[in-house]
Amino acid sequence: MDGTLKKVDDREKIKELWSPMIGAWFTGGPDDPEAVLLEFELKEAAMWASTSNPFRFGYEILKSNADESKTPDMGEHIVHNF
Numbered sequence: 001m002d003g004t005l006k007k008v009d010d011r012e013k014i015k016e017l018w019s020p021m022i023g024a025w026f027t028g029g030p031d032d033p034e035a036v037l038l039e040f041e042l043k044e045a046a047m048w049a050s051t052s053n054p055f056r057f058g059y060e061i062l063k064s065n066a067d068e069s070k071t072p073d074m075g076e077h078i079v080h081n082f
Helices: 011-017 054-066
Strands: 002-008 037-049 076-081
Touching: 011 037
Parallel strands: none
Antiparallel strands: 002 037, 037 076
16 A cells, blocks of 8 residues: 555544544543544555465465575456556
């Protein structure tokens, strides 16, 4: 993934998103100054889609490391631009 990460000063949004799970890390509740909201603006995302199992993945990695002329076959590679 490629994009821009920025801090958003929106206490009301933090309060809206607050949950007991988040509260486990912040003792001051949603008004804790250590709790911040980050926004990630995605520009590009890439993924490899494979139907093979983890052993096949490991084999492909080992094969390419043993022979510099070989690259691992990880399946289909897709890139999305936003």
